[in-house]
Amino acid sequence: MRILSYSLAVLSVVKGFTFSPSPRLSSFRLSSSLSDECGLDMLNPCGPDMSGNKAKGGGAPVMNEVFELFDPEEDAKLQGTGDLRARLELGAKFNLASGLNSYYEFNRSPSPPADVLLSPCQDFLEHLDSNGTSDPPLNTLKNKKPGLATVLGVGKLITNEAPGDIRHVVLSIPEGFHYTEGQSLSVIPPGVDAKGKKHQPRLYSIASTRYGDTYDGKSVSLCVRRAEFYDEEGKEVEEKKGVCSGFLCDLKPGEEVQIAGPVGKTMTLPKENLPTTPLIMIGTGTGVAPFRSFAHRLFVENTVASHMYKAKALLYLGVPVTGGLLYKSEFDHMERESGGRFEAKYAISREMQNKDGGRMYVQDLIKEDGEKLFNMIEDNAVIYFCGLKGMMPGVLEAFEGICEEKGLVFKEKMEEWKKMGKWHVEVY
Numbered sequence: 001m002r003i004l005s006y007s008l009a010v011l012s013v014v015k016g017f018t019f020s021p022s023p024r025l026s027s028f029r030l031s032s033s034l035s036d037e038c039g040l041d042m043l044n045p046c047g048p049d050m051s052g053n054k055a056k057g058g059g060a061p062v063m064n065e066v067f068e069l070f071d072p073e074e075d076a077k078l079q080g081t082g083d084l085r086a087r088l089e090l091g092a093k094f095n096l097a098s099g100l101n102s103y104y105e106f107n108r109s110p111s112p113p114a115d116v117l118l119s120p121c122q123d124f125l126e127h128l129d130s131n132g133t134s135d136p137p138l139n140t141l142k143n144k145k146p147g148l149a150t151v152l153g154v155g156k157l158i159t160n161e162a163p164g165d166i167r168h169v170v171l172s173i174p175e176g177f178h179y180t181e182g183q184s185l186s187v188i189p190p191g192v193d194a195k196g197k198k199h200q201p202r203l204y205s206i207a208s209t210r211y212g213d214t215y216d217g218k219s220v221s222l223c224v225r226r227a228e229f230y231d232e233e234g235k236e237v238e239e240k241k242g243v244c245s246g247f248l249c250d251l252k253p254g255e256e257v258q259i260a261g262p263v264g265k266t267m268t269l270p271k272e273n274l275p276t277t278p279l280i281m282i283g284t285g286t287g288v289a290p291f292r293s294f295a296h297r298l299f300v301e302n303t304v305a306s307h308m309y310k311a312k313a314l315l316y317l318g319v320p321v322t323g324g325l326l327y328k329s330e331f332d333h334m335e336r337e338s339g340g341r342f343e344a345k346y347a348i349s350r351e352m353q354n355k356d357g358g359r360m361y362v363q364d365l366i367k368e369d370g371e372k373l374f375n376m377i378e379d380n381a382v383i384y385f386c387g388l389k390g391m392m393p394g395v396l397e398a399f400e401g402i403c404e405e406k407g408l409v410f411k412e413k414m415e416e417w418k419k420m421g422k423w424h425v426e427v428y
């Protein structure tokens with residue numbers, strides 16, 4: 001139930017939708033008429049009787065505040081009428097307003113996207129890597145013959161105090177385009193480069209599961225950092241702004257984007273024994289994208305994968321300041337709901353100190369937990385790294401130190417882990 005409610009919070013910022021998460025629950029609909037006129041009060045999910053109510057004028061939600069994650073327990077308490085699940089099963093009304101998903105500031109849509117019909121249980125895309133034994137889809141759309149995706153929403157993920165700009169971009173994907181967790185897609189920015197040639201495609205890690213944040217398998221979400229360039233005096237240089245990331249961050253709902261792919265097998269989830277394989281996920285900044293996808297698949301969605309997954313997953317994420325933490329409220333939710341199986345640790349470099357008094361980076365977290373991590377990998381865990389290239393030297397040094405203490409040669413150990421499929425790196 002909490003998962004459902006949580007998902008509702010995510011979805012409610014994207015569009016109106018119908019949701020029937022499991023046969024035990026009545027399906028109900030969020031009105032797609034979430035306009036500024038209605039304000040947040042309109043986020044009163046309705047019983048089935050109110051489905052299709054578009055009386056209030058349409059428009060996507062406009063959110064300019066930072067909201068905490070919807071917490072059904074707290075929300076239920078606030079409304080004072082007991083357990084939310086019970087009330088939902090009775091088809092009663094409840095209020096999501098107090099708990100809209102955090103940090104998403106979705107732009108107003110020029111026209112409301114159509115409602116999304118959700119499947120009662122999410123199994124219709126499990127064949128993509130059937131039983132974990134086959135490869136994920138690859139290059140369904142080629143760079144030379146891309147497809148068109150439509151923007152459903154773009155939201156800022158970090159606070160204004162945090163440096164830079166990182167956005168969650170939700171795209172509706174072309175028919176027949178599917179992907180699995182850990183893959184990336186190409187975006188071909190419009191226009192031409194300085195030489196008059198079409199822009200090269202840029203790759204972006206996929207931040208949603210195969211079902212997308214809309215849960216219907218028809219969308220994909222990206223986590224995009226706007227690439228900026230500053231001169232020696234700290235002034236931004238306009239002509240050196242990142243072409244594709246700027247394009248993605250500035251998109252408005254309804255606009256179109258050329259995409260190709262999906263690509264990548266490096267960061268996919270283990271093919272064998274996934275339910276009992278612990279995951280260690282080490283990321284910096286937007287490197288969190290594939291890990292959000294993994295975590296949603298294993299701890300949030302109503303899929304066979306999440307029902308079967310019994311192992312532990314550890315996330316180590318590095319960001320510069322607290323306001324730059326990505327998807328934290330989602331990860332908090334997973335920590336609360338997973339019974340200790342999902343754990344997130346943060347290295348907030350400009351605010352936290354490592355044990356030597358220096359800035360705290362992910363490699364310092366690795367050092368702190370060195371013994372544990374080493375033993376987990378030696379046992380049956382799989383480790384993933386994703387983010388900026390610059391993270392790797394420190395990370396490798398941390399593992400080198402752990403191995404040295406054990407009288408082992410790290411390079412040999414890493415080769416062994418790679419051969420066993422336990423060591424996965426995607427940095428850019």
Ligand SMILES: Cc1cc2nc3c(=O)[nH]c(=O)nc-3n(C[C@H](O)[C@H](O)[C@H](O)COP(=O)(O)OP(=O)(O)OC[C@H]3O[C@@H](n4cnc5c(N)ncnc54)[C@H](O)[C@@H]3O)c2cc1C
Pocket residue numbers: 184202203204205206223224225226227228229239240241242243244245246286287289426427428
């Ligand atoms: C597998 C993979 C996954 C990735 N996943 C993600 C992801 O999830 N999220 C994400 O945000 N990125 C990701 N990237 C990076 C992404 O592909 C792009 O490289 C990134 O967005 C920058 O592209 P751009 O077009 O905005 O910048 P570009 O226009 O290509 O510019 C690149 C950089 O050069 C600087 N620059 C531009 N012009 C000049 C100049 N004349 N002189 C000096 N510097 C200049 C820009 O400021 C920018 O920092 C990934 C890359 C790979 C390979």
